[in-house]
Amino acid sequence: MLPDVFRKFAESKPEWADVVALLPVREPKEWTAAEENWRSASAPNKAQHARLQDRPTYGNPIDFHGMRHEPVNEQGVVLLFGMLAKELGYVIEAVQTGFPDCEAKRRIAPGRWQRVRIEFEFESRNFRDHGHPASGCDVIVCWRHNWEECPENIEVVELSSVIKSLTNAKD
Helix, strand or coil: CHHHHHHHHHCCCHHHHHHHCCCCCCCCCCCCHHHHHHHHHCCCCCCCCCCCCCCCCCCCEEEECCEEECCCCHHHHHHHHHHHCCCCCEEEEEECCCCCCEEEEEEEECCEEEEEEEEEEEECCHHHHCCCCHHHCCEEEEEECCCCCCCCCCEEEEHHHHHHHHHHHHC
């Protein structure tokens, strides 16, 4: 399929990220319970339809803590982290549009908290693509961790994995 060929071509070329974002989403190989429920209620074929330009797009259904769909951008990551911060041991002090996006404190021991600087990204490698300095951030919070060369001094919280582990823990 042509979109898959182009996606493979552009995967290591950040200058094509905006075009890749417009490509139809490939069907995932594994489905969560929420996705299975959604799929069984929808048409049985796997057809992909043309995107209507005047409408928003949504991620796959997740039905997690009142969030119906997976994030599709950085703002969705910010929202989901805000919903999970307490559960993950964070207290948010401030959020801003400049780098780093968030100042928080996280619990490091009973009765002990430490300040951390957080940058939100949809994909972890966007941190590199945006030219952020590694020295200005302690944690990248993202939906998908896809930056293999991420500096070791930066912790990555991949929310898609967090959601899976929290969902599995409740089952």
